[in-house]
Amino acid sequence: MDGGHTPQIAPVLILLGPPGAGKGTQARMLEEKFGLIQLSTGDLLRAAVAAGTDAGKQAKQIMETGGLVNDEIVISILRDRLSAPDCINGVVLDGFPRTTAQAEALDDMLDAQGQRINAAISLEVDDVKMVVRITGRFTCGGCGEGYHDTFKPTKIAGRCDGCGSHDMKRRADDNATTVMARLDAYHAQTAPLIEYYGQRNTLQRVDAMGDIEAISNELASIVEHVAA
Numbered sequence: 583m584d585g586g587h588t589p590q591i592a593p594v595l596i597l598l599g600p601p602g603a604g605k606g607t608q609a610r611m612l613e614e615k616f617g618l619i620q621l622s623t624g625d626l627l628r629a630a631v632a633a634g635t636d637a638g639k640q641a642k643q644i645m646e647t648g649g650l651v652n653d654e655i656v657i658s659i660l661r662d663r664l665s666a667p668d669c670i671n672g673v674v675l676d677g678f679p680r681t682t683a684q685a686e687a688l689d690d691m692l693d694a695q696g697q698r699i700n701a702a703i704s705l706e707v708d709d710v711k712m713v714v715r716i717t718g719r720f721t722c723g724g725c726g727e728g729y730h731d732t733f734k735p736t737k738i739a740g741r742c743d744g745c746g747s748h749d750m751k752r753r754a755d756d757n758a759t760t761v762m763a764r765l766d767a768y769h770a771q772t773a774p775l776i777e778y779y780g781q782r783n784t785l786q787r788v789d790a791m792g793d794i795e796a797i798s799n800e801l802a803s804i805v806e807h808v809a810a
């Protein structure tokens with residue numbers, strides 16, 4: 583209304599879904615198409631583990647076993663990142679919130695700025711097939727682009743299509759055993775958020791079993807609609 587307001591973050595999108603649903607893949611697409619910032623608490627936690635911070639030390643073991651990291655740690659990491667100036671043009675939350683306590687903390691953070699969630703998008707998948715997605719996943723260490731052995735291979739084996747790096751990484755927790763624990767954690771602690779956002783009229787359900795590109799187009803039309 584007038585020029586004196588604290589600038590608002592817009593839009594705020596949430597991607598919900600079990601491990602392998604395509605949250606990271608689609609968040610990067612939304613970054614490219616709409617200039618949004620991807621906020622992945624998994625990436626932020628892995629960075630904290632690598633840097634050996636107190637939060638990282640506390641998170642390390644639980645991440646290796648596929649459980650959820652303590653709410654206070656994750657909320658504090660997310661709050662710090664969300665307050666950085668680059669978030670002003672809009673964010674896509676990838677992997678946060680994962681519990682009702684995190685969802686309530688996010689609502690409070692946004693409320694304090696007169697801000698709201700534009701859409702909580704649930705990527706709906708067949709769980710059984712997520713094991714194949716997760717165990718075939720690898721990422722470029724140079725630019726962060728995500729790939730899959732079968733579903734999204736690099737054009738030249740071992741070389742990133744985007745930046746040319748040969749530094750391909752696989753996550754220690756992307757193994758069949760840990761994936762089962764992560765799927766269990768999703769159903770027990772995160773799936774209730776589908777109802778949480780349904781009650782708040784921000785939920786959008788998307789069938790995420792199709793092609794990466796088709797899903798991406800569907801998400802783009804949702805974003806165009808809610809951010810208009």
Ligand code: ADP
Binds near residue numbers: 602733791792
């Ligand atoms: P999440 O962040 O939800 O755990 P990712 O985006 O990392 O999931 O996707 C998991 C793996 O599956 C990656 O290797 C990715 O390339 C691949 N993938 C993502 N979306 C699809 C899809 N629609 N079809 C097939 N493979 C996909």
Ligand code: ADP
Binds near residue numbers: 600650676
């Ligand atoms: P994926 O989307 O493939 O399940 P992430 O990279 O989002 O994996 O998360 C990896 C791990 O980091 C999780 O298994 C969990 O231990 C931890 N983690 C990430 N985000 C959260 C969160 N919001 N709350 C609690 N733990 C989290």
Ligand code: ZN
Binds near residue numbers: 725726742743744
């Ligand atoms: Zn790269």
